[in-house]
Amino acid sequence: MTLSDALTQYITVRRALGTRLQEPAMTLGHFVEFLDREKAEFITTELAIRWAQQPQHVQQATWTRRFTMVRRFAAWLVSFDPRTEVPPKRLLNARHRRSKPHIYTSEEIGRLMAEAARLPSPKGLRAFTYVTLIGLLASSGLRPGEALALDWRDVDLQNGILAIRNTKFGKSRFVPIGEGTRRALIRYATQRNGRFVHHPTDPFLVSEDGTRLRGYVARRTFAKVSLATGVRAVAGERRIGRGPRLQDMRHTFATEKLIEWYRAGLDVTREMPKLATYLGHTDISHTYWYIEAVPELLHLATEHMSRRGGTR
Numbered sequence: 001m002t003l004s005d006a007l008t009q010y011i012t013v014r015r016a017l018g019t020r021l022q023e024p025a026m027t028l029g030h031f032v033e034f035l036d037r038e039k040a041e042f043i044t045t046e047l048a049i050r051w052a053q054q055p056q057h058v059q060q061a062t063w064t065r066r067f068t069m070v071r072r073f074a075a076w077l078v079s080f081d082p083r084t085e086v087p088p089k090r091l092l093n094a095r096h097r098r099s100k101p102h103i104y105t106s107e108e109i110g111r112l113m114a115e116a117a118r119l120p121s122p123k124g125l126r127a128f129t130y131v132t133l134i135g136l137l138a139s140s141g142l143r144p145g146e147a148l149a150l151d152w153r154d155v156d157l158q159n160g161i162l163a164i165r166n167t168k169f170g171k172s173r174f175v176p177i178g179e180g181t182r183r184a185l186i187r188y189a190t191q192r193n194g195r196f197v198h199h200p201t202d203p204f205l206v207s208e209d210g211t212r213l214r215g216y217v218a219r220r221t222f223a224k225v226s227l228a229t230g231v232r233a234v235a236g237e238r239r240i241g242r243g244p245r246l247q248d249m250r251h252t253f254a255t256e257k258l259i260e261w262y263r264a265g266l267d268v269t270r271e272m273p274k275l276a277t278y279l280g281h282t283d284i285s286h287t288y289w290y291i292e293a294v295p296e297l298l299h300l301a302t303e304h305m306s307r308r309g310g311t312r
Contacts, residue, residue: 003042005031006077013076025218031070042083043074045091060092065093076177079118100245101251102296104231109249110136111229112222119221126208127193129133130221132188132204133213137246141253141279144246148213153200157186164280173280180237222246254279254287256295 001009001179011025035043052067071087104112116130119203136147136198146164154163158181162175177185190204192198196210223240226232232243257275263269276287 006080007032010073019264022214025068026216027069028073031073042081042085044085048074048085048087049092051169058223059153064092101290102248102295103255104138104244104248104252105278108231109134109252110227112225112231113231115225119225121208123195123208125192127207128188128191129205129207129213130218130225132184133218133246134175134185134222134249136181137249138252140175141178141250141257142176143280144218145215146280148203148205148215148218150204151201151205152198152204155185155189155204157182157189162215167280171280171282173277175278189271192227201259219246251290254290255296258290259296272285 007028011028015239017061027037031048031051035047039045040047048067048070050072052063055062055066067087071089074084074086078086095265095284113131113134116134117127117128119127121127126194132145133147137144142148144163149165150162151168154165156162160179162177163172165172165173167173192204192206196202205213207213207217220240220246223232226240226244227234231240234241254275258268259270272284274285275281276284279287281287
């Protein structure tokens with residue numbers, strides 16, 4: 001069995017167990033091509049490390065992610081090919097640190113949506129999809145993966161409610177959306193239905209050919225849009241630059257809501273569980289993280305606590 005055949009079987013088995021494995025399938029494909037160029041017949045730790053560290057001007061976490069994908073593949077493959085070396089677990093371990101969120105301004109979001117509307121789009125749907133995706137994330141606080149996983153049955157356009165099913169940590173929830181967002185989704189649905197017939201389990205947000213928009217494609221396209229608008233900075237030889245991500249739309253939503261509550265004089269401690277539930281956090285500490293991560297929020301929280309202390 002060649003390494004290419006082994007990878008095909010590995011991906012098939014993992015997907016049969018319910019894993020989508022989109023990014024790993026593509027990334028491991030590049031790894032197998034690298035092994036082929038090296039004329040290697042089996043995986044070694046040295047080759048795994050050398051390949052994982054190929055990308056320059058990236059965070060060590062990227063090397064760790066690539067290395068981990070290879071390690072999992074090798075751990076499966078060694079049962080079929082004893083020559084396979086399974087790299088040690090923490091050889092390229094990067095300590096996980098939450099990136100400081102970028103809080104988008106309304107002007108930045110407007111520029112991003114305007115640039116997305118200019119994306120090359122033979123059928124006119126690709127550009128419309130990205131405009132809708134950016135607007136939906138900015139106005140709802142969904143995780144990017146949650147928005148991309150929406151099916152038609154999950155989008156109640158009449159009542160303005162989204163059903164988020166079996167998302168991160170296996171939780172499901174209902175997310176109400178504002179009237180402006182509901183109307184924007186109706187406009188998108190009208191455009192989409194003019195090109196493709198849909199069924200309840202079909203994806204809501206689609207690519208130009210009518211298939212579900214893939215996460216890694218959406219992230220890369222958004223990075224290019226961000227670069228074109230100046231929101232994302234050029235970084236060395238990286239074609240997509242470095243900077244704000246789609247995920248930061250969620251951070252922006254949460255931050256703006258907290259700032260709104262503080263400025264309105266509400267007791268944020270009492271309101272916080274509502275936001276945690278809305279965002280789908282399993283631990284309220286994940287929601288409180290925004291206060292520490294955003295200087296303005298920390299300042300507002302300090303002022304709030306000082307006022308409360310002064311009234312005692």
